[in-house]
Amino acid sequence: MTKTAPLLDVAGLTLKIGGSGRTVVNDVSFQVFPGEIVGIVGESGSGKTLAARAVMGFIPPAVRLEGGTIRFDGQDVMAMDGKALRTMRGSRVGMVFQEPMTSLNPSMLIGRQLDEGLALHRKLDASQRRALILDMLKRVGLRDPEGALTAYPHQFSGGMRQRIMLASVMLLKPALLLADEPTTALDAVVQRDVMELMVELTQANDTAVLLISHDLGMVARYCSRIVVMCQGDVVEQGLSDDILARPQHPYTRKLLSAMPHRLPARALPEVKTPIVAVRDLIVEYPGRQGFFRKEQAKRALHGISIDVQPGEVVAVVGGSGSGKTTLGQSIAGLVKPAGGEIRFNGKPIEKSDAAYWDYRLNCQMVFQDPYSSLDPRMTIQQLVAEPLRLVPNMSPADRKARVAEVLTEVGLGEGFAERYPHELSGGQRQRIAIARAIVRRPSFVIADEPVSALDVTVRAQVLELFDELQKKHGFSCLFISHDLGVVEQVADRVIVMQDGRIVEEGPRDDIFDNPRHPYTQKLLAAVPGLESTAEGGVRLFWRRAENDKAITG
Amino acid sequence: MSSDSTMSTGGTMKKTRRMKLPAPNAIVGGTLITLLLLTAGTGALWTPYDPLKLSFREKLAAPSALHWLGTDEFGRDVLSRLMAGAATSVWISILTVTLAVIMGTTIGLFSGYMRGWTDRIIMAFNDALLAFPGILLALGLLAVVGANKYGIIVALGIAYTPSVARVVRGTVLSLREREFIAASRVMGNSEGFTMARHILPNCIAPLTVLATSMFGYVLLAESALSFLGLGVPPPAPTWGNMLAGSRPYIGQAVWLGIFPGLAISLTLLGINLLGDAVRDRLDPRMRGSR
Numbered sequence: 125m126t127k128t129a130p131l132l133d134v135a136g137l138t139l140k141i142g143g144s145g146r147t148v149v150n151d152v153s154f155q156v157f158p159g160e161i162v163g164i165v166g167e168s169g170s171g172k173t174l175a176a177r178a179v180m181g182f183i184p185p186a187v188r189l190e191g192g193t194i195r196f197d198g199q200d201v202m203a204m205d206g207k208a209l210r211t212m213r214g215s216r217v218g219m220v221f222q223e224p225m226t227s228l229n230p231s232m233l234i235g236r237q238l239d240e241g242l243a244l245h246r247k248l249d250a251s252q253r254r255a256l257i258l259d260m261l262k263r264v265g266l267r268d269p270e271g272a273l274t275a276y277p278h279q280f281s282g283g284m285r286q287r288i289m290l291a292s293v294m295l296l297k298p299a300l301l302l303a304d305e306p307t308t309a310l311d312a313v314v315q316r317d318v319m320e321l322m323v324e325l326t327q328a329n330d331t332a333v334l335l336i337s338h339d340l341g342m343v344a345r346y347c348s349r350i351v352v353m354c355q356g357d358v359v360e361q362g363l364s365d366d367i368l369a370r371p372q373h374p375y376t377r378k379l380l381s382a383m384p385h386r387l388p389a390r391a392l393p394e395v396k397t398p399i400v401a402v403r404d405l406i407v408e409y410p411g412r413q414g415f416f417r418k419e420q421a422k423r424a425l426h427g428i429s430i431d432v433q434p435g436e437v438v439a440v441v442g443g444s445g446s447g448k449t450t451l452g453q454s455i456a457g458l459v460k461p462a463g464g465e466i467r468f469n470g471k472p473i474e475k476s477d478a479a480y481w482d483y484r485l486n487c488q489m490v491f492q493d494p495y496s497s498l499d500p501r502m503t504i505q506q507l508v509a510e511p512l513r514l515v516p517n518m519s520p521a522d523r524k525a526r527v528a529e530v531l532t533e534v535g536l537g538e539g540f541a542e543r544y545p546h547e548l549s550g551g552q553r554q555r556i557a558i559a560r561a562i563v564r565r566p567s568f569v570i571a572d573e574p575v576s577a578l579d580v581t582v583r584a585q586v587l588e589l590f591d592e593l594q595k596k597h598g599f600s601c602l603f604i605s606h607d608l609g610v611v612e613q614v615a616d617r618v619i620v621m622q623d624g625r626i627v628e629e630g631p632r633d634d635i636f637d638n639p640r641h642p643y644t645q646k647l648l649a650a651v652p653g654l655e656s657t658a659e660g661g662v663r664l665f666w667r668r669a670e671n672d673k674a675i676t677g
Numbered sequence: 678m679s680s681d682s683t684m685s686t687g688g689t690m691k692k693t694r695r696m697k698l699p700a701p702n703a704i705v706g707g708t709l710i711t712l713l714l715l716t717a718g719t720g721a722l723w724t725p726y727d728p729l730k731l732s733f734r735e736k737l738a739a740p741s742a743l744h745w746l747g748t749d750e751f752g753r754d755v756l757s758r759l760m761a762g763a764a765t766s767v768w769i770s771i772l773t774v775t776l777a778v779i780m781g782t783t784i785g786l787f788s789g790y791m792r793g794w795t796d797r798i799i800m801a802f803n804d805a806l807l808a809f810p811g812i813l814l815a816l817g818l819l820a821v822v823g824a825n826k827y828g829i830i831v832a833l834g835i836a837y838t839p840s841v842a843r844v845v846r847g848t849v850l851s852l853r854e855r856e857f858i859a860a861s862r863v864m865g866n867s868e869g870f871t872m873a874r875h876i877l878p879n880c881i882a883p884l885t886v887l888a889t890s891m892f893g894y895v896l897l898a899e900s901a902l903s904f905l906g907l908g909v910p911p912p913a914p915t916w917g918n919m920l921a922g923s924r925p926y927i928g929q930a931v932w933l934g935i936f937p938g939l940a941i942s943l944t945l946l947g948i949n950l951l952g953d954a955v956r957d958r959l960d961p962r963m964r965g966s967r
Binding site: 453456458484485487488489491496497498499500510513514557 | 865
């Protein structure tokens with residue numbers, strides 16, 4: 125390997141929570157060499173973030189250091205005093221956080237925020253600093269660096285903010301960059317752009333990177349070595365290709381198998397009437413109405429037409445702002461369209477119509493955020509039973525039996541009936557949300573990003589459950605997601621949306637193997653393709669978008 | 678990780694929850710309020726002496742075996758007057774808070790659910806009322822409805838409605854954006870059912886806190902109005918006019934001021950403690966987390 129001494133050497137790091145004495149990081153050792161990119165992968169609760177923060181000397185007050193050493197450039201971080209720590213932070217070690225919305229101070233101009241670190245750590249005068257900042261902002265791809273200096277963070281999108289954050293950290297040319305889930309809050313395409321930029325900048329400055337993420341695919345793409353953590357322990361570490369192709373630890377195998385993979389295409393029976401037919405759907409969000417002026421309405425959907433056949437799973441994919449959620453909400457009746465028509469079982473949806481009730485009872489929805497979609501004051505029993513209230517001719521005993529049946533179907537069992545949502549984990553809550561959606565045995569389910577708030581392995585379980593239920597009950601589904609990996613696993617047909625328009629649509633295999641529209645190609649280039657290897661691992665391959673800049677590394 | 682650990686202990690948690698004693702604030706608050714209600718209840722039916730009976734021979738008598746809390750400037754028994762006053766004050770406060778909560782919740786729910794111009798107009802009016810201090814508004818209204826027991830209830834009830842409306846509207850607005858409201862609509866529930874089943878119950882926690890603290894304020898406001906001579910007219914006793922009446926004699930007969938004052942303070946303390954406990958109890962998320 126590298127001949128030089130490691131830049132960061134963590135040995136036997138053990139952290140415990142003060143009160144309970146629970147071990148949250150257990151005997152963790154890893155090294156980072158100069159200029160190298162190392163990834164720490166794990167799910168929530170794996171201790172990856174704590175381990176990384178300890179490197180900076182940031183340990184929450186409730187957490188105690190039990191043992192181990194952290195050496196940065198030969199110096200013991202734990203033995204450093206306040207002044208030495210402050211010099212190390214920022215100047216030698218930079219950090220990029222997960223939330224671009226909160227990691228920049230909202231009440232400070234971008235220029236001043238960037239200047240802060242430089243003024244503190246470098247002996248330069250104001251004009252030199254300004255020149256450096258402008259140069260850096262240009263390099264991270266801001267169109268108008270001069271203007272950005274006097275702008276506030278809220279004037280930029282999430283991706284742009286993360287670029288600015290990166291700029292502020294890289295200005296000081298640190299020897300090590302800690303990136304804690306730097307792109308998790310961004311959509312796939314933006315995520316890839318930011319990662320490429322990060323790799324490019326750090327390589328140019330010979331900065332080592334410690335990348336912390338739950339996304340094994342992304343880590344494998346950019347890191348030379350991977351450390352896999354599970355519940356405070358390092359279960360496996362090694363070269364990226366080895367870990368992927370020949371995973372040794374069962375947990376790594378579990379993580380790998382949780383990566384979405386394509387199942388063989390299904391043959392669906394030919395049917396005449398689509399269950400849902402949308403024609404030229406237009407949705408507008410009204411502009412702000414002031415006393416003197418009325419802003420123009422913003423058009424979210426520009427005439428969308430789609431059909432969903434009985435039993436079919438149609439995925440709608442696109443970045444944020446593509447209108448995919450609006451499409452789902454208008455079919456669910458939550459958003460009133462400005463034009464166009466939605467037909468359910470061949471009949472237009474209109475209130476106070478017999479057909480309307482057929483639609484209302486048969487069209488259900490699973491929401492993205494399982495923490496917000498369940499009424500916190502109701503028990504699981506009440507939550508799942510609520511949709512049955514409107515089903516005609518159902519006795520209380522029947523209802524109770526149906527709820528028990530559905531709870532068993534989603535893998536929770538009756539024991540959960542008397543609990544409240546806050547007593548459940550995210551995955552269990554999403555199972556409840558699915559149970560609530562299918563308890564009436566609907567013929568059509570809209571799932572809006574149903575798994576994007578979940579951990580990798582939980583996501584795989586919920587997806588599997590969803591797939592199982594879909595096959596068992598045969599409901600049609602509109603599956604809305606920004607994650608093409610997930611879509612590849614569940615969809616029969618894929619619709620790609622951009623800026624409120626459909627740019628491409630077709631059977632899943634066609635879209636994934638032979639994308640025609642540049643935006644589809646760009647989306648696909650952001651997610652890994654998988655090939656299983658003989659050793660129980662996988663090999664990743666990356667699709668290239670046409671007229672795409674060459675990928676560094 | 679934390680969610681997983683709560684899961685595995687879910688069964689035992691339920692058991693310990695049932696066996697657990699109530700929180701200390703619930704015990705203290707509950708005792709104080711029980712005492713108050715007992716006093717008020719007894720006071721409405723029976724008092725050691727007639728609270729209105731004058732006895733000039735015994736005027737300004739210090740606490741003794743005959744008159745436990747002493748007598749006032751007209752020789753009336755302070756304990757009897759305190760008990761009779763408790764009945765009046767508590768009754769007025771309960772009715773006032775009920776009135777304010779009903780009116781405020783209706784306005785807040787309607788305004789928050791309708792949004793748009795309806796909301797703006799209602800809230801502009803509401804905020805204009807909110808700009809006046811409650812006691813000042815009540816004073817003005819009392820001039821219109823007349824200074825008596827029911828005048829006070831109406832005046833204070835109206836004066837405290839805007840703050841309830843504000844709190845309810847704010848809660849409704851934030852609840853409306855939650856996905857479980859959308860889920861209820863997708864289920865096919867009517868707007869009315871959604872409001873009653875999902876929005877109103879989730880307003881209860883902030884409402885309880887508001888109502889309990891308001892009960893205290895109203896008790897205080899009623900005392901203040903009586904103190905100013907605008908409340909329940911003498912000779913009928915209330916804690917406020919007893920406190921007011923004690924002023925000229927505070928040098929010679931401290932008990933005249935101390936006992937009504939103590940009664941008001943202890944009641945407020947009890948209400949606040951109990952309010953917190955009730956809120957925690959009503960919120961399923963707070964259960965067992967203590």
